[in-house]
Amino acid sequence: MERLLVVEKLAKRYEHGPLLGTKGIVTALQGVSFSIGRGATLALVGESGSGKSTLALCIACLERPTSGRIVFDGNEIATSDDKRLREVRPQIQLVFQDPARSLNPRFTAIDLVSEPLLVQGRLDKREREDRARGLFAKVGIRQEKALYRVAEFSGGQRQRLAIARALALEPKLLILDEALSALDCSVQAQIANLLVELQVSLGLTYLFITHDIAMAGHLADEIALMEQGRVVEFGLADKVLRAPDHVATRRLISTAPRLGAAAPALRVV
């Protein structure tokens, strides 16, 4: 399969301090390599602090990696100048964990979804709003709610809005950073179904960041597992889930809670 995104030996180090006289270097990413096929989903799994979100920021061109290569749609973007990045960024959009915090509470739904077009100076007001309404239909927001604000939507609908906003610039790659984790189980299922539908109809590529290995197994074609700033396992989802090579993968799979897990011995109380 043709690769939309190729990441090679990526490293990111942060320098901090001097704070109280000490200066230090934190290595957030180290020798990270993987790739995502066009139109496919890669699930990036790992525990808190393993570097998943730093990697997402580097790919979205919001952080500059310290070294390594990121090739997006045939172009090297890790070392591109700012002018070039301004052309690349719209093609890579992010959806965050908590829409209540990532969406401006004072904006109406239609403003939220059409704002990226405004920022990019594309289309006139009328056309922007038409585009936003088209996106409402795609993500399942009722048109009557165009003037509602974030607080008036339920958690699942807020995440639909965040997805509509991310789609406004017709990106090629969508980075979903724990985009389902803050939602209830039944709502997670609704949004997961929406993501699959959109992927098929728009040919989107997803980088799905999660610590939910079951959802990763459901949505992803390939899985990459991160531990301490490195990708320690990367392969087809079936292979990774059924025959994991790395001990960290096996541990994550075994700690994932399961409905079918052995029930506790019945206690007489």
Added chain:
Amino acid sequence: MTPLLQVQDLHVAYTSWAGKKCPALEGVTFDVRPGEILGVLGESGSGKSTLAVALLRLLPGNAEIQKGTVLFEGEDLLRAEARTLERIRGARIALILQEPSLALHPMIRVGEQITDVLAAHESTSREARRQKTLQLLAEVFPADAARIAGSYPHQLSGGQQQRVLIAQAIACGPSLIVADEPTASLDPTTQQDILGLFRTLREKFSLSLILITHNPDLLAGLADRVLVLYAGIVAEIGPTEQMLRFPKHPYTRALLQSVPGGRDELAKGRKSKLPVIPGEAPNLAALLNGCRFEARCADRMELCIKREPEVTAVSDVHTVLCFKYGG
């Protein structure tokens, strides 16, 4: 055996800024036995967090307990005087909330925050309290209790902060802990550690635990019984294994099926449609006559819009609120 906690016909309503009443819990009845872990399963808006704080009468100012009784160790908490409540809160019933970083004071060492709880409930010497704090921290951090005691919250990870709160909760030897989504902000490995810790503490101190969550997976292998809360009412309650394997209420069944990796996942394949519950939970301020789940229910009957079903026993330990089983 006499239950430790008996909640009967609990009704709680909030008043909106416009003066409109909105019910949150309507006629919630259940009990918790000594040493039992009761899982409370519900989605956002089902009333599960309201339930957690209503038991201790810690509701916000715009909420009102309209009726019901909460019997705990012989005392009706809903009618108890403020001083009695103070004696019970934190000592006999402890509450653990979802976000550990918000529950701890950011500028006080965590050891001191545990000592404070002891000081509020026990008249012992400073030195005795300090010793006991270290003992409590050793229950949850076998390796380095002393170092943790001297740390500030920001120096600890989310999982460590939650352990501190658990140490704080067990400080005065409560008989019941109410934990509202205690692992929601933690990653899966830490989540399992914390749940394991609850299991250990239950055995060691024969505690009862009400574990509130929206994630049915967490209850498997941990809870003795599960209570399913839907739109402010108890839809179903029964032993965990029966509930998770053979759910009776159409809502419980739909909820369990919407989790990926469930029973049928492998047969259906990747990126297949997950079964979802159509529609959204009802607006409790504008309820109609019938069953609250009727509009979203796959098994609805004509009867369901006419009146609300009644509690029906499907076995002597398992009850459900649905006409399918008599109602």
